[in-house]
Amino acid sequence: MRFDVVTIFPAMFGPVFQQGVIGRAIERGVVELHAHDLREHTHDRHRQVDDMPFGGGPGMVMKPEPVIEAVESLRAANPGPVILMEPWGERLDQQLAAKLAQEPGLIIVCGRYEGVDDRVRSALGAREISIGDYVLSGGEIPAMVLIDATARLVPGVVGDPGSLAQDSFADEMTGWPQFTRPAEYRGMTVPDVLLSGDHARIKQWRRQQAAQRRAHTKELKKT
Numbered sequence: 686m687r688f689d690v691v692t693i694f695p696a697m698f699g700p701v702f703q704q705g706v707i708g709r710a711i712e713r714g715v716v717e718l719h720a721h722d723l724r725e726h727t728h729d730r731h732r733q734v735d736d737m738p739f740g741g742g743p744g745m746v747m748k749p750e751p752v753i754e755a756v757e758s759l760r761a762a763n764p765g766p767v768i769l770m771e772p773w774g775e776r777l778d779q780q781l782a783a784k785l786a787q788e789p790g791l792i793i794v795c796g797r798y799e800g801v802d803d804r805v806r807s808a809l810g811a812r813e814i815s816i817g818d819y820v821l822s823g824g825e826i827p828a829m830v831l832i833d834a835t836a837r838l839v840p841g842v843v844g845d846p847g848s849l850a851q852d853s854f855a856d857e858m859t860g861w862p863q864f865t866r867p868a869e870y871r872g873m874t875v876p877d878v879l880l881s882g883d884h885a886r887i888k889q890w891r892r893q894q895a896a897q898r899r900a901h902t903k904e905l906k907k908t
């Protein structure tokens with residue numbers, strides 16, 4: 686799967702995706718990630734990517750031409766959908782990540798300032814995606830979240846597919862408490878059931894624990 690990102694800060698993406706599971710997938714060529722400098726698609730001496738909002742108001746808005754031309758220049762290499770990171774967009778969740786992982790690629794546009802000229806969305810038929818109901822200063826971190834969540838669902842990225850199936854949200858089940866060695870540390874022990882070797886009991890215990898956690902999180906949300 687191929688990810689192309691359009692951003693004014695392409696250098697942010699290198700360090701984040703050099704390491705870990707996604708880093709190895711990129712090394713092996715299972716995933717491709719290219720971050721493109723939006724300023725390469727400006728036509729003026731100052732390489733300006735923003736301008737004042739029509740109708741007034743504070744801040745600046747990203748100009749449509751560089752973004753649209755940047756995406757057009759990628760079209761031949763990446764046939765996937767165009768995604769615009771926006772706080773009011775469709776909320777990213779595991780289900781959406783799984784759907785996007787079936788695409789041959791994604792072209793992701795990162796906004797900055799007060800957002801992107803709306804003609805970008807309409808001209809490119811872009812799908813707006815949000816990573817949550819809060820406002821960040823740019824679309825780069827949201828794009829990284831989207832890339833990570835999607836790339837790890839691409840076949841061959843995560844070594845043991847079983848670990849994807851047991852991930853939180855893969856079914857209605859959120860994560861259960863995990864333990865590894867040592868079995869005792871500073872007097873803190875691992876639940877006996879996990880040492881029992883009784884797989885049916887372990888499964889049941891994990892289900893119970895996961896349900897308790899979900900209920901607890903719901904309670905926290907109410908307060």
Ligand code: SAH
Nearest residue numbers: 770771772796800815816820821823824827
């Ligand atoms: N003034 C705008 C916020 C712009 S934030 C508003 O009130 O909605 C600048 C850019 O950061 C956005 O264009 C978008 O690309 C990105 N961004 C900020 N928060 C985000 C979120 N929760 N999800 C996805 N992208 C986000």
